[in-house]
Amino acid sequence: MEEYIAKVLISKEGLAKRVAELGAQITRDYEGKNLLVLGILKGAVPFMADLIREIKLPLAYDFMALSSYGVSTKSSGVVRILKDLERSVDDVHILVVEDIVDTGLTLKYLKENLKARNPLSVKVVTLLDKAARRQVEVVPDYNGFAIPDEFVVGYGLDFNEEYRNLPYVGVLKQEAYEVN
Numbered sequence: 346m347e348e349y350i351a352k353v354l355i356s357k358e359g360l361a362k363r364v365a366e367l368g369a370q371i372t373r374d375y376e377g378k379n380l381l382v383l384g385i386l387k388g389a390v391p392f393m394a395d396l397i398r399e400i401k402l403p404l405a406y407d408f409m410a411l412s413s414y415g416v417s418t419k420s421s422g423v424v425r426i427l428k429d430l431e432r433s434v435d436d437v438h439i440l441v442v443e444d445i446v447d448t449g450l451t452l453k454y455l456k457e458n459l460k461a462r463n464p465l466s467v468k469v470v471t472l473l474d475k476a477a478r479r480q481v482e483v484v485p486d487y488n489g490f491a492i493p494d495e496f497v498v499g500y501g502l503d504f505n506e507e508y509r510n511l512p513y514v515g516v517l518k519q520e521a522y523e524v525n
């Protein structure tokens with residue numbers, strides 16, 4: 346698997362340090378609030394598993410699964426909910442956990458969808474922000490790392506469902522696209 350990694354962009358240690366910082370900041374901001382951490386499957390799973398253990402507050406967590414419609418999946422902006430929340434959210438502060446914000450289309454749709462359910466608030470934490478690719482204006486409330494416009498894998502991020510279990514974030518070699 347690692348033979349296809351051209352370079353490590355964010356090391357395992359770099360991820361752990363930043364996730365701890367984000368957890369501390371979120372702990373300060375949500376003190377005394379009813380917090381629902383909402384992970385977006387599947388990419389957010391490793392980040393969310395680490396992040397919740399750095400949030401030193403009582404919290405609940407849940408997941409949603411989304412999928413983009415259309416031939417060019419990432420650019421249509423139309424999103425389908427494959428798995429929804431299991432309860433109403435009018436009494437909670439929602440913190441959405443994403444692995445990456447790229448075009449912003451997924452997050453824009455999701456924020457509007459969640460706000461329509463009248464939660465106490467909706468904020469977003471993303472591990473990675475690839476702002477150069479943005480098609481719609483959406484700004485994460487908490488961001489782990491600003492990254493350049495390169496396709497990244499690892500720590501939840503995939504290429505054709507592979508590489509999610511790498512402990513770091515890396516950039517794929519050209520050959521990886523050719524064998525898949």
Ligand SMILES: O=P(O)(O)OC[C@H]1O[C@H](OP(=O)(O)OP(=O)(O)O)[C@H](O)[C@@H]1O
Nearest residue numbers: 386387388444445446447448449450451
């Ligand atoms: O800003 P955007 O251009 O909308 O892209 C970001 C979305 O794309 C990825 O999910 P993907 O649909 O690949 O699903 P996955 O998490 O299961 O890999 C990622 O987890 C975000 O949800």
Ligand code: HPA
Nearest residue numbers: 447495496497498502503
């Ligand atoms: O760079 C990326 N890697 C993996 N999945 C993604 N989804 C949007 N951007 C990316």
